[in-house]
Amino acid sequence: MKFAARMADIAPFHVMELMAKAKALEAQGHDIVHMEVGEPDFPTPAPVIEAAQRFIATGNVHYTNALGIPELREAIAGHYQSRYGVAVEPKRLIVTAGASGALLLALGILIDPGDEVLLSDPGYPCNRHFVRAFEGRARPIQVSAATSYQPTVEQVAAAWSARTRALLVATPANPTGTLLTQPQLAALRKTVRERGGALLVDEIYHGLTYGFDAETALALGDDVFVINSFSKYFGMTGWRLGWLVAPKECVREIEKLAQNLYISPPTPAQHAALAAFRPDTIEILEGRRAEFAARRDVLLSGLQGLGFEVKAPPQGAFYIYADSSRLDGDSYSLAQSLVERAGVAATPGLDFGSFAPRQHMRFAYTVARDRIEEGLARMERFFRTARQEDK
Numbered sequence: 001m002k003f004a005a006r007m008a009d010i011a012p013f014h015v016m017e018l019m020a021k022a023k024a025l026e027a028q029g030h031d032i033v034h035m036e037v038g039e040p041d042f043p044t045p046a047p048v049i050e051a052a053q054r055f056i057a058t059g060n061v062h063y064t065n066a067l068g069i070p071e072l073r074e075a076i077a078g079h080y081q082s083r084y085g086v087a088v089e090p091k092r093l094i095v096t097a098g099a100s101g102a103l104l105l106a107l108g109i110l111i112d113p114g115d116e117v118l119l120s121d122p123g124y125p126c127n128r129h130f131v132r133a134f135e136g137r138a139r140p141i142q143v144s145a146a147t148s149y150q151p152t153v154e155q156v157a158a159a160w161s162a163r164t165r166a167l168l169v170a171t172p173a174n175p176t177g178t179l180l181t182q183p184q185l186a187a188l189r190k191t192v193r194e195r196g197g198a199l200l201v202d203e204i205y206h207g208l209t210y211g212f213d214a215e216t217a218l219a220l221g222d223d224v225f226v227i228n229s230f231s232k233y234f235g236m237t238g239w240r241l242g243w244l245v246a247p248k249e250c251v252r253e254i255e256k257l258a259q260n261l262y263i264s265p266p267t268p269a270q271h272a273a274l275a276a277f278r279p280d281t282i283e284i285l286e287g288r289r290a291e292f293a294a295r296r297d298v299l300l301s302g303l304q305g306l307g308f309e310v311k312a313p314p315q316g317a318f319y320i321y322a323d324s325s326r327l328d329g330d331s332y333s334l335a336q337s338l339v340e341r342a343g344v345a346a347t348p349g350l351d352f353g354s355f356a357p358r359q360h361m362r363f364a365y366t367v368a369r370d371r372i373e374e375g376l377a378r379m380e381r382f383f384r385t386a387r388q389e390d391k
């Protein structure tokens, strides 16, 4: 079979291989502490499940409008008003199949073959593949702890070319958990606007910030694209539901693309999500957020105690991006050894880009605190034994 040239540029997740290894070890009876997984371990909140069950019981499960059911678009607009004090017209809101669907739609209406999109490196791996799928070019901006792993105005200005169409940032970011402040976002927006480009802000980890609430980029103006999802804060990964807030003049183009690509977002999930903003659901989610904060503290101090360096404080999401170079020169082989010999799975930096990937690993605190403690104890034994073997 001859595959399209783009497929050579679409890389698999290295973490999938690691997960396969972990699963094989589990099948042989080994216990693995999973800190590689980028999804909350909590079940879907009960009010959301009940709403889905009530809807499915009607049997009325048909296609919806490609932009989503009006009630949900209004509920999401209400969320922006109550949580952020920002008024967003429901007609600018597009319900999508996860943040993934939102990213595809936004990039799909913007990119022509050869157009460039600026992305953070390290960053969420799928973004560069989305750009490639539309025949665009992902231009990585190397971001370090010195700038909280976020791009600066100077870097964006220097990387911008005649072919650049957009800058895509995430705040909080994956894999680093770091944020852009509102003044930083405003400055990036200005830089992008001056060059006639589009600013895309992925806010999928909003709600999962610890000790404070992040502001939305929508407060900066109507020209910003904002991507969000029910996957992370709302704990609904498998429901495949997210949303995009787009400039008004883009909505018709997005609608045409959505109609053609997948007709409509999943109907049961949309009705389930109507219960996601209810006070009883938010109460459950806020409890989980407090638990994530406690887990982060345990994992952060534990990793630092082991010799991992965490150079920029992770303020959100559920990841810690740690420099492992003091412990091992190659995080990829370290990740293999940790899963095989210590029973701890974590993601090697290679999945997140090409800027110092072999010096870094991502640990996700998507498992219970006692499991995190168990993972830390196992790693402590692993490194102690390795040091003894070296002597």
Ligand SMILES: Cc1ncc(COP(=O)(O)O)c(C=O)c1O
Binding pocket: 038, 097, 098, 099, 100, 101, 124, 170, 173, 174, 202, 204, 228, 229, 230, 231, 237, 241, 242
């Ligand atoms: C930064 C970021 N954006 C987008 C996504 C896609 O999420 P989903 O399609 O489940 O909403 C993820 C998933 O891990 C992510 O980390």
